[in-house]
Amino acid sequence: MSQKNYGLLAGKRGIVFGPLDDKSIGWHIALAAYREGARLAISNIKVAFRLGAVEELAKLCGDAPLIACDASSSEELETAFAELKEKLGPVDFIVHSIGMSPNIRKKRPYEDLNYEWYHKTLDVSAMSLHRIIAQALKAEAINDGGSIVALTYIGAQRTFSSYSDMGDAKALLESITRSFGSRLGKRGIRVNTVSQSPTKTTAGTGIEGFDALYDFAEKVSPLGNATAEDCANYVVTLLSDLTRKVTMQNLFHDGGFSSTGISDSLLEMLYGKKEQP
Numbered sequence: 001m002s003q004k005n006y007g008l009l010a011g012k013r014g015i016v017f018g019p020l021d022d023k024s025i026g027w028h029i030a031l032a033a034y035r036e037g038a039r040l041a042i043s044n045i046k047v048a049f050r051l052g053a054v055e056e057l058a059k060l061c062g063d064a065p066l067i068a069c070d071a072s073s074s075e076e077l078e079t080a081f082a083e084l085k086e087k088l089g090p091v092d093f094i095v096h097s098i099g100m101s102p103n104i105r106k107k108r109p110y111e112d113l114n115y116e117w118y119h120k121t122l123d124v125s126a127m128s129l130h131r132i133i134a135q136a137l138k139a140e141a142i143n144d145g146g147s148i149v150a151l152t153y154i155g156a157q158r159t160f161s162s163y164s165d166m167g168d169a170k171a172l173l174e175s176i177t178r179s180f181g182s183r184l185g186k187r188g189i190r191v192n193t194v195s196q197s198p199t200k201t202t203a204g205t206g207i208e209g210f211d212a213l214y215d216f217a218e219k220v221s222p223l224g225n226a227t228a229e230d231c232a233n234y235v236v237t238l239l240s241d242l243t244r245k246v247t248m249q250n251l252f253h254d255g256g257f258s259s260t261g262i263s264d265s266l267l268e269m270l271y272g273k274k275e276q277p
């Protein structure tokens with residue numbers, strides 16, 4: 001079903017960090033932002049341009065400028081924001097859709113993390129948000145009244161054994177969101193995280209036991225798991241002027257998972273069909 005365009009982002013400009021391919025949450029956010037009238041730039045690490053389908057996305061988003069940048073490098077971000085200003089001007093929104101854990105990729109158990117990789121997880125998945133916002137401010141590349149959104153997971157609040165050091169990274173990411181949100185309020189800039197359901201993307205499916213995590217969440221969530229497209233539609237509301245007073249929040253976009261203890265469908269799965277009264 002094609003999605004209606006509400007013109008929520010007409011006249012706005014922004015940058016989306018992290019689309020890789022058509023499964024990526026960032027991919028769908030870029031498409032939804034474009035559909036809602038925004039002009040945007042797309043960023044990822046150089047290797048992702050080769051491995052992913054980012055050029056195709058740029059075409060689908062009105063020949064959006066592509067900006068290669070490792071978001072864990074302040075130097076590369078400095079260059080990236082200079083390029084962004086040159087190609088698009090200062091922006092009204094920034095989306096951080098970046099995550100990676102070498103420990104998860106290489107199946108190191110949480111009790112025996114490789115600390116260099118742990119550092120990398122925190123740097124790429126969380127500190128990168130700090131670096132992005134700090135460099136955007138230094139470059140005067142974000143407008144007053146703007147909106148910054150980063151993607152997170154409920155593994156920041158509750159332990160999901162296979163989520164390993166990403167849970168720690170997401171807790172840091174959410175804290176950085178609050179710390180910057182309080183500082184940028186005077187400029188009307190909002191900073192929020194969206195805590196998304198398990199989603200079948202490259203980063204998601206790299207987590208051991210992802211299918212079980214996905215199926216469990218599907219059974220527990222009254223509305224079922226939210227897809228990447230659903231997430232994109234929610235995120236554009238946060239980038240729009242309709243949510244000007246929402247900041248420093250971790251907003252669950254998970255079909256109700258975060259508020260559910262146990263569900264009938266999970267009970268049925270564990271104990272068999274429910275007896276009819």
Ligand SMILES: NC(=O)c1ccc[n+]([C@@H]2O[C@H](COP(=O)([O-])OP(=O)(O)OC[C@H]3O[C@@H](n4cnc5c(N)ncnc54)[C@H](O)[C@@H]3O)[C@@H](O)[C@H]2O)c1
Binds near residue numbers: 021044048099151205
């Ligand atoms: N998939 C899920 O189940 C799920 C659930 C909740 C939240 N999230 C979050 O959503 C966000 C997007 O992930 P996704 O699931 O769409 O997976 P994805 O693999 O499509 O996207 C992750 C992106 O991070 C990029 N990246 C990695 N290292 C980078 C670096 N140094 N600099 C810049 N970019 C870098 C990758 O190239 C990739 O494009 C992540 O923050 C992820 O943790 C995912």
